[in-house]
Amino acid sequence: MSEEKPRTSHLVEDLSVLSRRGALSGAEQQAFADALESSATLSTAHQLGCDFDQIANVKPGDDALIADVAARVLARRAAGARAGQFRFRALLLVAALISAGSAAAWWQRGRATSAHSVPPPAGSRLTSPARTPATAPAPATSTPPAPEQVPPPAGGAPSSRASSGRTVSEPAATRPTETGPNVFASAEALFREASAARRAGDRAGARALYLRLEREFPASDEAHLAHVSLGNLLLDMGRAREAEQQFASYLGGRPALAQEALIGRAQSLAALGQTDEERRVWTELLHDYPGSVYAARAKQRLAQLAPPAASSK
């Protein structure tokens, strides 16, 4: 019935865009060819558009980079929120100190005034009035330890964290701090260190740090992301079986990086020679994320893999 759908845009400028998307009808293709012929500017613009389309591909390692940067942005955001809370508490503390100081001064003045009229009893100490109000800031001085009252990571179930939508980095990332060169106070610091080691090419060091992160801060966002980063790292190191386990762990939790984890898993299975399982994972990726930026890659790989014997009719 409607072979040629009417387009909302027939502008000459858009013919180039539609051509790049492979969305020109036969008539439009002819019109576009004519337009290119008659306009050098349009021709240049179209050529450049195609030049840029060539570089619009996902590169290996992009998934880990995206995960790293997203974690950094979220961590900075959480740090900003914590700084805001700290500033608020600091203001409260200052306000409490000022009030206490004023109260002390007022009390002292009152005592001094009354001292003129009523002589102090023998043996009374001048310091005692000043000490009494000093107890006023006591509740305020107990405020700073409050952040440490945040419950330590208990290794709770990831799903409950996800469903609650709570800010998870703060409690999970905070630990009773110790001093020492190899002690990390937070999951964030450990994740950053591990990522830096990975980028610097220190695979063994990065692996150890990621594993430590998973062990010491199992409930943190960073530990969850580490499954993907570590999976990719292990895959690069040729440890496909361990890599596959990391991706599977990630997919069993909150799948924000599900596409990347599925790709990593498929690659691990390819390295292990488990073709049927690999095909199933690529198919799953295409099925669950048909508009994925990795869809072309999935199709390409599926085309390379021989069709399963069971499905050949």
Place this chain on the structure above:
Amino acid sequence: LRGIAQSAARGDRVAHRTLLVETGAPLLRTVRAVLGVGHPEVEDVFQEAMMAVHQALPGFRGECSTLHFVCRIAVQTAMNARRRGRTRTRYLAAIDETELVELARDEVSPAELLAAARRRAGLRRLLGELPEPQAEVLALHTMLGYTVEETAQVTGVPPNTVRSRLRTALKALREVVLLDGARLEIVREES
């Protein structure tokens, strides 16, 4: 993505991460397109763009698709990075060698590859020289392949204004490419 963006704007941390991850690849592509694949600051600018997305999210009213909204922010962030105190790179139409290596294929001759790389370098340089509104429209249309209507939606200006800006920018682009070609001819003759 719209639902995720709305939840993220309301402060849902999981939605926020999902949005960053889901739009990460197009964001990164956009930054690379504007800066060049081998530009040393790609990662920093990419992070800046993600931060900018986070900051701009509460103001997003759904005038355009979430992806276009996010990519526009990446274009602006990357263009700002090019403009901000980087006069040296502005005046050097440096060929991105990483791109050359990555795009090398059997069916494309080295001369064609080089010509395409020079054109891309010319456009990137032009983004730093054109008035910002024209540069933005040029980047969205030519680099990211947005139609006039899509560009109008994402920038919030009428389609006719977009066309007018685009026409001026494309004319400048044509001149850059012509000039570059002429320079190349001279170099060839001299050698």
